[in-house]
Amino acid sequence: MLKTAVAIRHVHFENLGSFEAVLTVAGYRVHYYDLGVNELWTLDPLLPDLLVVLGGPVGVYEAEAYPFLAQERQLLEARLAARRPTLGVCLGAQLMAATLGAAVATTGVKEIGFSELSLTEAGAAGPLRHLDGVSVLHWHGDAFAIPDGAIHLAATPLCATQAFALGPNILGLQFHPEVDACAGIERWLVGHAAELAAAGIDPRPLRTEAERCGPPLREAARRMLAEWLEGLTA
Numbered sequence: 001m002l003k004t005a006v007a008i009r010h011v012h013f014e015n016l017g018s019f020e021a022v023l024t025v026a027g028y029r030v031h032y033y034d035l036g037v038n039e040l041w042t043l044d045p046l047l048p049d050l051l052v053v054l055g056g057p058v059g060v061y062e063a064e065a066y067p068f069l070a071q072e073r074q075l076l077e078a079r080l081a082a083r084r085p086t087l088g089v090c091l092g093a094q095l096m097a098a099t100l101g102a103a104v105a106t107t108g109v110k111e112i113g114f115s116e117l118s119l120t121e122a123g124a125a126g127p128l129r130h131l132d133g134v135s136v137l138h139w140h141g142d143a144f145a146i147p148d149g150a151i152h153l154a155a156t157p158l159c160a161t162q163a164f165a166l167g168p169n170i171l172g173l174q175f176h177p178e179v180d181a182c183a184g185i186e187r188w189l190v191g192h193a194a195e196l197a198a199a200g201i202d203p204r205p206l207r208t209e210a211e212r213c214g215p216p217l218r219e220a221a222r223r224m225l226a227e228w229l230e231g232l233t234a
Helices: 019-025 068-081 091-099 127-131 185-191 193-198 203-230
Strands: 003-009 028-034 050-053 086-089 104-116 135-144 151-156 159-166 170-173
Touching: 019 028, 019 203, 050 068, 050 091, 068 086, 068 091, 086 091, 091 104, 091 135, 091 159, 091 170, 104 151, 104 193, 104 203, 127 151, 127 203, 135 159, 135 203, 185 193, 185 203, 193 203
Parallel strands: 003 028, 003 050, 050 086, 086 170
Antiparallel strands: 104 135, 151 159, 159 170
16 A cells, blocks of 8 residues: 655755655655645645655744744644654754754854764664765754754764654654755755855865765665664554
8 A cells, every 4th residue: 555755845956866766665655745836734744654844945943034934833743743754854854853842043154065974872773874984965054952852863073963863753864865966966056056155165076075975875865764664653
């Protein structure tokens, strides 16, 4: 029997990337809810077997300027309270953390580029172990605190809180394991050109890093997601 995976997508190029094939193999039918195209109020927060909230170039604390953030937090409040399988990436993870009562704030620095994670003991014992020694893509200037009751899974020198889990069904990732850097990095470089310019970041080294880091990241991220999906509870 097919399961449903709904992904809330804020900008078109920040999609499920290499995760989509894993979800299909695991028996999920993937549906995107695109911001500005699909009305969030039509999404039953408890209905999908899996909800994925993807990244985007706004801050959790900007709800007055971007009202959709409040709508997403309402969805997440019901879903997280029921402990329904939920995965958040970057902005998605920040929205999850904020909904769970944790602080989300700017770090004062842009962490953009490829680098390895430092896994905690819990992180090394779970699905993130597949990312050990693998350079993942970072693209953020905000960060979440670890919510009460959640387990801290990973860190980097620029961001001490890179991932958290709340039981087997709730996973928040500050970094971007899903990006298919082999095929999709150019869309990121163009889509975020203004942000790169404002931060004084040259896109050319990022393109070179993507060529080197993309293949191992794609394979490791797929293994990570597959293991996490296997551990989900009803």
